[in-house]
Amino acid sequence: MNKVTTSTLIIFTLIAGWVFYLTNIKKDNSLTVRYYSISELAKESNDIQKIKVGGYIKPNSINISEEDQLKVSFFVYQNNDSVKVTYYGIRPDLFKDDAEVVVSGSYTNNLISATELQTKCASRYEGDLKNIEKI
Amino acid sequence: MVSQIGSIAISLAGGLIFSSFIFLGLFKKFKNQTYLQVAERSILATSYCIFLAFFCLLNELLISNFNLQYVAQYTSYETPVFYKVTALWAGQAGSLLFWSFITALFAVTYIFTTLKKLKALKFHSYIILSFIFSFFILLSNFIANPFEPVSSDIVVQNGNGLNPLLQNFFMAIHPPILYVGFTGSAIIFIMALAASISRDISFEWVQSIRRWSLFVWTFLSAGIILGGYWAYNELGWGGYWAWDPVENSSLMPWLTLTAFIHSSMIQEKRGMLKKWNFLLATSTYILVILGTFITRSGVISSVHSFTAENLGPMFFTFLAILLLYTIFWFFKRKSYLDTPDKIDSFTSREGGFLYNNLILILMCFTIMWGTLFPILSEAWDGNKIYVGASYFNQLNIPIGLVLLFLMGIGPLLSWNYTSQSVLFNRFKLPLSISFLSGLGYIIFSSLFQLYVFVAIMGVSFTLSSILGEFYKSFKKQKNSSNFLHSIVKMFLSNRHKNGGYIVHIGIVLLFIGFIGRAFEVEKEFSLSPGEQIYFSNYVFKLNSIKSEARDNHYAFLSEIDVVDSSTNQLLTNLKPEKRIYFYWNSDPEKRQPHSELDIYSTIQKDIYSIFSGYDAQKNIGYFKIMINPLVNWVWIGGVLMVIGSLFAFWPSRRNS
Numbered sequence: 001m002n003k004v005t006t007s008t009l010i011i012f013t014l015i016a017g018w019v020f021y022l023t024n025i026k027k028d029n030s031l032t033v034r035y036y037s038i039s040e041l042a043k044e045s046n047d048i049q050k051i052k053v054g055g056y057i058k059p060n061s062i063n064i065s066e067e068d069q070l071k072v073s074f075f076v077y078q079n080n081d082s083v084k085v086t087y088y089g090i091r092p093d094l095f096k097d098d099a100e101v102v103v104s105g106s107y108t109n110n111l112i113s114a115t116e117l118q119t120k121c122a123s124r125y126e127g128d129l130k131n132i133e134k135i
Numbered sequence: 136m137v138s139q140i141g142s143i144a145i146s147l148a149g150g151l152i153f154s155s156f157i158f159l160g161l162f163k164k165f166k167n168q169t170y171l172q173v174a175e176r177s178i179l180a181t182s183y184c185i186f187l188a189f190f191c192l193l194n195e196l197l198i199s200n201f202n203l204q205y206v207a208q209y210t211s212y213e214t215p216v217f218y219k220v221t222a223l224w225a226g227q228a229g230s231l232l233f234w235s236f237i238t239a240l241f242a243v244t245y246i247f248t249t250l251k252k253l254k255a256l257k258f259h260s261y262i263i264l265s266f267i268f269s270f271f272i273l274l275s276n277f278i279a280n281p282f283e284p285v286s287s288d289i290v291v292q293n294g295n296g297l298n299p300l301l302q303n304f305f306m307a308i309h310p311p312i313l314y315v316g317f318t319g320s321a322i323i324f325i326m327a328l329a330a331s332i333s334r335d336i337s338f339e340w341v342q343s344i345r346r347w348s349l350f351v352w353t354f355l356s357a358g359i360i361l362g363g364y365w366a367y368n369e370l371g372w373g374g375y376w377a378w379d380p381v382e383n384s385s386l387m388p389w390l391t392l393t394a395f396i397h398s399s400m401i402q403e404k405r406g407m408l409k410k411w412n413f414l415l416a417t418s419t420y421i422l423v424i425l426g427t428f429i430t431r432s433g434v435i436s437s438v439h440s441f442t443a444e445n446l447g448p449m450f451f452t453f454l455a456i457l458l459l460y461t462i463f464w465f466f467k468r469k470s471y472l473d474t475p476d477k478i479d480s481f482t483s484r485e486g487g488f489l490y491n492n493l494i495l496i497l498m499c500f501t502i503m504w505g506t507l508f509p510i511l512s513e514a515w516d517g518n519k520i521y522v523g524a525s526y527f528n529q530l531n532i533p534i535g536l537v538l539l540f541l542m543g544i545g546p547l548l549s550w551n552y553t554s555q556s557v558l559f560n561r562f563k564l565p566l567s568i569s570f571l572s573g574l575g576y577i578i579f580s581s582l583f584q585l586y587v588f589v590a591i592m593g594v595s596f597t598l599s600s601i602l603g604e605f606y607k608s609f610k611k612q613k614n615s616s617n618f619l620h621s622i623v624k625m626f627l628s629n630r631h632k633n634g635g636y637i638v639h640i641g642i643v644l645l646f647i648g649f650i651g652r653a654f655e656v657e658k659e660f661s662l663s664p665g666e667q668i669y670f671s672n673y674v675f676k677l678n679s680i681k682s683e684a685r686d687n688h689y690a691f692l693s694e695i696d697v698v699d700s701s702t703n704q705l706l707t708n709l710k711p712e713k714r715i716y717f718y719w720n721s722d723p724e725k726r727q728p729h730s731e732l733d734i735y736s737t738i739q740k741d742i743y744s745i746f747s748g749y750d751a752q753k754n755i756g757y758f759k760i761m762i763n764p765l766v767n768w769v770w771i772g773g774v775l776m777v778i779g780s781l782f783a784f785w786p787s788r789r790n791s
Contacts, residue, residue, distance in 0.1 A: 005477070008493055019501050019530065031526040035509065035519035052521045069750050069757055070659065090659055090747040090759050093371075093728045 033104060038078035041107065048107040058082055059097040076103060076112075087114040094119035138203055141191025142282040145232070148184035149272045151177045155265045162258065174261050175246060181268055182239035189236040192229065192281050196222050201291035205229055205281045211296035213687060218297050221307035224314070225297060227431070227446070228279035233311070235271040237318040242268070245322050249343050256340075259329035263460075267321055270453050278446060305365040313358030313385060317423045319351035320388060323395075324420035327413050328461065331468045341403045344416065348396050349784040353777055355389045360773035371730050371745045373657065373761040375769065378527040383506045384426025390499040391419045394492045401478075401485050404550065409472040410465075411492070417461045422499075424454045429506065482553045487545040494538045501530045536589050539646055542639045543597030546604045564603060569596035590650045597643050601636050608633075626782075634783025641779055644772030651740075651765025659747075659759045671762050673706070673742070674698040680749065680756050688729070689718040693746045693756055697735065707735040711746035711758070740764040 036044070038055045058075035061082075065071035070089055075082040085103055095101070095117070105114035155177035162170035192205070196219045201207040209222040209229070224230040242264055250257055275281070285291055301307070326344045330336045362382070363375035376382060395415035401408050428450035465472075478485045505522045512520040547553075547561040572595040576588055608628060612621040626633050658670045667676035678694040691713040697706045712731040720726055735742040741763040748757035 007481075008489065012493065012497065015497055015534075016500070019504055031523060031529065032508075033521045033523060035521045069661065069748055069755065090745070090757065093730055 038076060038083055039081045041083050041112075042081035044107070045110070047109070050104075051107050051112070052102065052104045053083070053112065054078075054100070054102045055083075057095070057097055057099050057101055062095075062097065076101060083110070083112055085112040085114050087117050089117070091117060092119040137191050137194050138200060138282050138284075141188045141195070142280070144184045144188040144191065145272065145275050145280070145282070148181045148188070148235075149269070149276055151181040151184060152265055152269045152272055155181065155261065156269075159258065159262055159265065171257060171261070174265075175257070178242060178261060178264060178268070179246065181272070182243050185232075185235045185239040185272075188275075188282075189223075189232060192232060193220065193223060195282075196220065199294065201294050202284055203281070204283045204285050207285055207291045207294040209295065209297055211294040214294075214296055215302075218302055218307065221301075222297060224310045225301060228275070228281035228283070230310070230314075231271060231274050231279050232281050234314055234318060235268070235275060237311075237314055238267065238271065238321060241319055241322050245325075249322075249326070249347070253330075253335070253337070253340055253343065255333050255335040256326065256329040259332045260325050263325045263328055264321075266456075267325075270449075274446070274449060278449065303365060303369050305361050306369065309358055309361035309365055312354050312361060316351050316353075316355030316358050317388070317427070319347065319354060320392065320420045320423050322347050323351060323392075323416050324457075327416035328464060331413055331472060332464055334468070334471050336409060336472075338403075341399060345396070345399050345403065346784065348392060348399070348416075349780055352389075352392050352396060353780040353784065355385070355392065356773070356780065357777050359385050359389060360770070360776070364770060364773075367766070368732065368734065371732050371747075373655070373743050373745075373759075373763060374652075375766075378502075378505070378524045380506050381426075381430050383502050383527075384422070384429050387426060387499050387502055387506075388419045388422040390495045390502075391415050391422060394495040394499075395419065397488045397495075398492050401488055405485070407474050407478070407485070409474055410469070413465060413468075413472055415492075417465075421454065421457055421461065422503075424450065424457060428454055480552045482548060482558060484545065484548045484550045487541065487548045491538070491541050491545065494534055494541065498531055498534050498538075501534070502527065505530075532586055535646075535649075536586070536593055539590065539593035539597055539643070542642065543593070543600035546600055546636070565596050565600040568599040569593070571595075584653055587650055587653050590646060594643055594646055594650075598640065601639055601643075604636060605633075630785065631783050634779050634781075637779030637782060638776050639779075641772045641775030641777075644768045644775060646772075648765050648767070648769030648772060651763065651768070654764045655761060657759065657761040659757070661755050661757045663753070663755050669700065670760060672700055673762075674700050675709075675758075675760060677756060677758075680754070684718075687716065689715045690731075691746065691749050691756075693758070695744065695758070697742060707742070709733045709735060709742065709744045711744045713746045713749055736767060738767050741766045 033050050033052045034048075035052045035054070036048075038053060041051070041053060053076060055076035055078040058077045061075040063073045071086075072088075072091060073084060073086045075084050085105075087103075099119050102118045103112060103114045104116040105112050155174045158170045158174035158177060161167070162174065195203055195206050196210055197216070199206065199210060199212055199219075205226060205228050206222075209225045210219050214222070222229065224233045245260070245264075250260060323344060326340070326347065330340050362385070366377075367373070367375040392415075395412060398408050398415060399412050402412050428447065431446045431450060478489055480486055505526050508522045509519055512518055543565060547558075547565070549557070569592045573588060573592040576591045577583065580587075605625070609621060609625045612624045612628070656671050660668050660670075662668060662675075662677040664677050664679050667674055674697070676696040676698065678696060680694075681692045683690050683692060693711055693713075695709040695711075697709060698704065699706045711733040714729045714731055716727040716729055718726050730745050730747055733744050741761075743761040743763055745759040746756060747759055749755070750757075
């Protein structure tokens with residue numbers, strides 16, 4: 001091997017090592033978040049610093065504060081489990097009962113304080129026939 | 136009637152592609168050219184059947200035949216004609232047929248142009264082409280058939296209509312443009328494999344595959360940029376790139392293809408790097424299919440993935456076969472692809488290209504790792520780990536900055552070897568300009584940010600290096616008296632090189648746009664009409680909130696005066712809207728709110744406004760304002776990238 005190939009390989013290995021380090025060893029850092037399912041979280045009694053949870057908004061559980069419309073609480077459910085979420089900020093347009101959401105934030109005393117609230121994007125709108133007007 | 140024809144056409148396509156396999160087998164056994172010709176005609180006939188099916192579906196969409204499930208799902212009587220056409224690729228079944236349609240277009244072009252010149256590639260090209268075709272035809276026939284009728288017990292009065300978010304010009308046109316790039320990379324894949332398998336890598340082949348690559352690259356780039364443009368103007372989170380798996384899966388093949396375009400130049404000039412080029416050319420299509428698998432299987436939770444039908448396992452199998460086939464032939468033809476020449480010098484054009492390749496592949500690797508990490512980690516220990524945008528930024532910003540400098544270094548290096556004195560002479564001007572602008576940043580900025588500093592130095596270095604190259608070739612044209620004439624002549628003198636430089640300038644402008652991201656600020660607030668708020672040197676005064684019933688939605692219209700507080704002058708009038716689609720529906724579930732943004736856009740900064748909510752009882756509006764500097768440079772850079780690569784791609788008179 002000549003020097004060009006060797007140095008290329010060395011650089012590549014170093015950076016590859018860096019990538020593995022970032023994602024794997026430093027599991028508890030700002031780069032990665034553990035993804036929980038609602039059922040997992042419902043069993044979890046310990047507080048968790050950083051989580052990401054996906055589920056559906058429980059119908060009739062959305063509670064918008066009287067004083068401040070940006071303040072909201074709701075339940076996210078999946079099958080038979082549900083978890084309460086509080087959020088402050090602008091809500092996505094598709095935020096409504098039964099919408100699929102992804103929530104990130106912290107988990108304390110069985111409550112998620114969300115810092116980020118996303119609804120499933122509609123870039124692929126798989127409209128189903130339940131919305132169609134039938135006779 | 137027409138839908139039956141379409142349905143028959145895709146079944147027939149299946150039969151025809153099957154017969155092409157049979158004749159390819161016969162050709163292999165008896166070596167009779169007639170069999171190869173029949174196989175070729177079968178593939179052509181398959182393509183024509185797909186064209187027919189495609190136009191049948193188009194017809195059904197245009198006449199609103201709601202007896203077809205697909206038509207009923209994505210259109211309604213009210214859908215404007217333009218969006219009836221774009222509904223062709225709005226859903227799973229239609230987009231798969233559309234994918235086959237473009238593949239068929241490419242197949243016909245490939246057979247009638249490239250294979251007329253490179254006859255030796257025919258046999259293996261047809262095998263791979265038939266395989267790719269049969270996969271998509273299989274899907275259209277059995278898994279996602281766009282001609283599937285609605286179940287017989289219901290009569291559909293009117294269709295669903297297209298999601299309002301998708302009723303945007305750029306959203307409508309970006310998937311087909313991206314698809315052209317995606318499917319076009321199949322031709323590059325086929326050419327690389329067929330030439331290696333039949334041991335027929337010629338100079339014509341390199342030229343031809345390079346032309347295909349440029350063409351595909353143009354569309355991939357345009358598709359990615361348009362997707363970002365749509366997200367920025369329609370989705371209302373104020374950005375154009377979020378490192379979402381779906382976005383990443385379009386960027387990965389772009390990176391390998393970009394690498395291929397550069398390294399194949401070394402093969403064209405010096406006949407080197409055949410193995411490496413083989414891997415880049417094939418991995419581009421494999422990454423496209425990997426991306427499609429990610430997008431359509433639902434294995435990675437993405438904010439925009441398709442809801443899964445049975446496509447995951449299908450695409451996975453397809454991906455695995457392509458991958459194994461490629462690996463098999465790579466090892467089988469390893470000695471053929473070996474080249475004795477090696478790159479010996481760092482300071483040569485080849486060395487520059489090599490580093491460019493390394494960087495691009497590294498980027499691709501980090502993105503792939505981050506995108507697939509959730510699956511890998513779940514398979515490893517059951518923990519689903521989500522990799523956020525900060526991972527991608529932390530890795531790709533420094534790597535991208537190296538790339539930015541390399542774009543300026545490359546043109547200053549000669550082929551083979553550049554001596555130190557030449558090196559010094561060529562570098563001194565761009566380097567001094569770069570240092571001066573870096574110094575300027577340190578002096579004039581209130582807050583020092585390392586990445587911004589390096590990026591500014593990189594932008595000025597690369598820009599001055601490329602413009603210097605232009606100036607040099609401009610001086611060579613001095614015999615013509617007219618200034619404009621010599622500029623035109625200079626550009627036309629070497630389309631390939633100049634087109635490439637234009638693309639590079641476009642990318643430098645993109646970086647200027649990226650620098651702006653470091654200075655973004657945003658604020659969420661509520662206002663009643665008449666109230667005002669101060670934010671980031673501007674005063675925002677809400678004049679009024681009105682409401683209005685329109686054709687297909689109900690709208691709350693806000694009107695905000697933006698006053699520049701340093702000059703105290705009215706800058707603009709922002710009118711973001713809150714719309715409710717399907718508002719007449721008695722079931723609130725089916726009403727769909729939508730925030731229509733308003734953006735005041737200048738070359739320095741965008742003022743981005745969102746009307747996110749309205750409390751009718753208290754008459755309070757909720758708003759979000761973002762100040763996004765330099766965003767327009769991203770779009771300008773994108774346009775320049777496309778212009779540049781078209782310029783390089785366009786055949787010059789001498790060639791034809």
